[in-house]
Amino acid sequence: MSGSASLSAVTGLPVVAMVGGGQLARMTHQAAIALGQSLRVLSAGPEESAALVTADVRIGDHGDLEALRELVDGATVLTFDHEHVPTEHLRALELAGHRVAPGPAALVHAQDKLVLRAALAGAGEPQPPWARVTGADDVADFAVRHGWPVILKTPRGGYDGKGVFVVEDAAAAAELVERHGPLLAEQKVPMRRELSAQVARSPFGQVAVWPVVETVQRDGVCAEVLAPAPGLSEELATAAQELAVRIADRLGVVGMLAVELFETADGVLVNELAMRPHNSGHWTIEGARTSQFEQHLRAVLDYPLGSTAMTAPVVVMANVLGGAASSPDWTGPGLDERIHHLMAHWPDVKLHWYGKTQRAGRKLGHLTALGDDVTEVRARAVAAARYLADGVVDPAFAFAHDPEH
Amino acid sequence: MSGSASLSAVTGLPVVAMVGGGQLARMTHQAAIALGQSLRVLSAGPEESAALVTADVRIGDHGDLEALRELVDGATVLTFDHEHVPTEHLRALELAGHRVAPGPAALVHAQDKLVLRAALAGAGEPQPPWARVTGADDVADFAVRHGWPVILKTPRGGYDGKGVFVVEDAAAAAELVERHGPLLAEQKVPMRRELSAQVARSPFGQVAVWPVVETVQRDGVCAEVLAPAPGLSEELATAAQELAVRIADRLGVVGMLAVELFETADGVLVNELAMRPHNSGHWTIEGARTSQFEQHLRAVLDYPLGSTAMTAPVVVMANVLGGAASSPDWTGPGLDERIHHLMAHWPDVKLHWYGKTQRAGRKLGHLTALGDDVTEVRARAVAAARYLADGVVDPAFAFAHDPEH
Incomplete structure (x- = not known):
C-alpha cells in the first residue's frame, strides 16, 4: 500500500490527515491518541474546535486545492470531518497518488442527494418516492402522483435542516426552483x-x-x-x-x-x-x-x-x-x-x-x-x-x- | 477561586497546565478534550509522548523556575505528570498566587520516601519497619531488629525499581550509603x-x-x-x-x-x-x-x-x-x-x-x-x-x- 511509504518519522506509524476542524475532527483526534496517532487537521481557523486541541493544524480552506495538497503531503491517507471538499479536488489528489478515504466516487453520494437517489434506485434499495425537478410543473406533476406537501431539497450543501423545504403548492415550489435551480423532490412519507x-x-x-x-x-x-x-x-x-x-x-x-x-x-x-x-x-x-x-x-x-x-x-x-x-x-x-x-x-x-x-x-x-x-x-x-x-x-x-x- | 480570573479567552473555561510530556500527560490531554479543555504541557522536547498530540506545548525543563513561571502564566492551575519539580519552585509559584495541585506540602510525600515514612508513622498508618540510615552501622542495627536482607532506597528520584537495592550484609550497605548518602532502610516484608x-x-x-x-x-x-x-x-x-x-x-x-x-x-x-x-x-x-x-x-x-x-x-x-x-x-x-x-x-x-x-x-x-x-x-x-x-x-x-x- 502507498501508506507504507509515509510512516511518521517519530512514531513509525501512518499519518491521518483530516479536512475540517470541527467537533468530529476533535473527537477523532481523541481516538487517534490511543492508536499512537496525532491527527493532522485542515481547519478554517485557529479557534475551531479541533484546532484548539491538535498538535498538527494547518489553517486553510477546504476548497483550496493547494491547501489540500499541502495537507496530504507526507500523510498516509486523507479523510474528512465534513462533505464539502469538491469532487474534482479529490480526483486530482487521487491522480497524484494519494489515498483518499472515502474516495470521491463514494463520497459524492453523501454530497449530492440527486446522485444518491439515482444510485439507490439503480440498486433497488428502499427510499421515498423522488424526482429531479427543474420547474414548478415538475413539482406539480410529482404532487399529482404523491400528494402535497412535497419536500424539496437542494441537492448539495444542506445540513441540519438547512436546504430542506416543505412546499404546499406549485407557487411555493416555483419560487424555490427559481432561486436554487434543479432540486430533489421527495414525498413527505408518513413515518414513525x-x-x-x-x-x-x-x-x-x-x-x-x-x-x-x-x-x-x-x-x-x-x-x-x-x-x-x-x-x-x-x-x-x-x-x-x-x-x-x-x-x-x-x-x-x-x-x-x-x-x-x-x-x-x-x-x-x-x-x-x-x-x-x-x-x-x-x-x-x-x-x-x-x-x-x-x-x-x-x-x-x-x-x-x-x-x-x-x-x-x-x-x-x-x-x-x-x-x-x-x-x-x-x-x-x-x-x-x-x-x-x-x-x-x-x-x-x-x-x-x-x-x-x-x-x-x-x-x-x-x-x-x-x-x-x-x-x-x-x-x-x-x-x-x-x-x-x-x-x-x-x-x-x-x-x-x-x-x- | 483564583481560577475564575484565568478562564480561556476562547473557550470560557479554566486552563490546566501540566509539568511533563510523558504518556500520563498524553492521556490526560485525551480526557481534557472531552471537558472542553486543552491541556497546556511543559515537555522536555518536541518528540515527547504528550508533545506530539497537544496544541499548547512549551519546551523546557521542569527544574527551571522561569519555564515554570511561563507555563503557569494565564493558567488556572498547575499539575504534574511526574514528581520531579523541586519543592522550592512550587512554593515560589504558590507565593506568587498560582494554584498548584497537589501543593508542595502534599507532593513532598510522593517525592521523598523518608518524609513519607515519618508522616505515616506520625499518623499511625501501617507500613513496613523502616529507618533512616547514614552508615553501615545503622543498617547493621536495623538488620539486628528486622533481619537480612534489608531494602535500601534512595529517598528521592527513584521509579520503576530504580533507586531500590536489596542488600544482604553490612559491606554492601556501606558501599550504597557511601555512594548515595542517607537512605531509607526497610524490612523486606513477607508479602502475598x-x-x-x-x-x-x-x-x-x-x-x-x-x-x-x-x-x-x-x-x-x-x-x-x-x-x-x-x-x-x-x-x-x-x-x-x-x-x-x-x-x-x-x-x-x-x-x-x-x-x-x-x-x-x-x-x-x-x-x-x-x-x-x-x-x-x-x-x-x-x-x-x-x-x-x-x-x-x-x-x-x-x-x-x-x-x-x-x-x-x-x-x-x-x-x-x-x-x-x-x-x-x-x-x-x-x-x-x-x-x-x-x-x-x-x-x-x-x-x-x-x-x-x-x-x-x-x-x-x-x-x-x-x-x-x-x-x-x-x-x-x-x-x-x-x-x-x-x-x-x-x-x-x-x-x-x-x-x-
Missing part, C-alpha cells in the same frame, strides 16, 4: 420515527455494524440518540444493518457510513448518507467497545475493525445546542459554573464539550448517559443537556441531593 | 502480592475511590494490573480504600493519589505514593465510568468528581514494555504490522500506544481487556501485550481464526 444505521468499512472490505439507533430531531437538528432504537424488532434492525452494509459495499465506502433512515409501516427508507463520524454515533464513545471515531481511523488506515459490542443495555446521547445560556443577555450561571453543577448532580453523565464559541442553535457539546431503562436514561441525559444549554433545572431532577453525592 | 488503592480528592474535600487493584511487577516495573484485585476480601478492600482516603485527607492531596500497598498476612502496608495519574489506574479509561485522567482534571479544577463504577466485572491492563521487537536487530513484523495483527486477533482489546521511540524496557503503551473471568481476561491482555512487545505468538492464542473475525 427516524433511525440511523452505522457501519464502518475498510479497504480490505471488512465491515462492522453497531446496533441501529433512533435519532430524535428538533427543528431539523439531531437532539437525542437512543441506542438501541427502543422497541425496534430484531427483524427490522437486521434489515437496516444489512441495508447499510449493502450500501457501503456497493458504493465502496472506506471509513464510517451513517445511513439515516425513515421507519414507516412498511419498513425502512433511506433518507440520506454521511461518510464520516456522525452525530448519531457519538454515543459509541462510552457506549460501545469501539467508538465510531476509533473505527473510522481503523478503517481509513486499513487496520482490522474493533468490536462494536455495547457497554450497557441502554445508551442515550443528548446534544447541547446553544440555548438561553448562550445568549448575550444571559445573567444566570456561566458555562464553568454550569459544568460544575452538572457534574455535581449527574456524576455518571459523560460530558463532551467542543470548546466552540457559544451561539444560539449551535452544537456546543453532547452528553452521554448509560443504564438499563431507556425512560430513565433518556430523562437523565435530556435534563442534563437542558440544564447546560438553557440553565433550566428540570423539576424531576431538582437539585435536592447533596452536591457531593 | 502488591495492591494499589487509588483515590481522587478535590480542594473542596470531596473524595472518590476506585476498586482496589492488584499490580503485578516484573523486575520492579509494573507489568499487569488486575481490577478488582482477585480474591481480595471486602474487608481488606475497604480497609485499603479507607487508608487511601485518610492519607489523601491528612496530606491535603488535590488530584489523584495512588497508594501502593503490600498485602501481608496481617493486612496492608503502605509501600509508596504517587500524586498524579498512575500506571495502576490506566485500566479506568475503559474500565470505569470516570477514568483517573478525567478525575485528576476534575479534582485539580475543583469540579465535582465523577462516578468510579466499573464498566465490566473484570478489567486487566497489560503494559507493553520495549522488548525483542524494539531491538535494532529485529527482523520480524514492524510496529504498524504488529498493530494490524493485534487488532485482527483481539478486536475487543483496547490499544493505547504512546508514540515514543522504541527502546528495551521502556513503557511504550498498554492494552486493556474486559470481561467476566479474570483468568481469561488476563490471558488475553498478556498474550496481546507479549505479541506487541516481543512479536511472540502465544500458542494458546495461535492465529487460527479468520483475520477478519
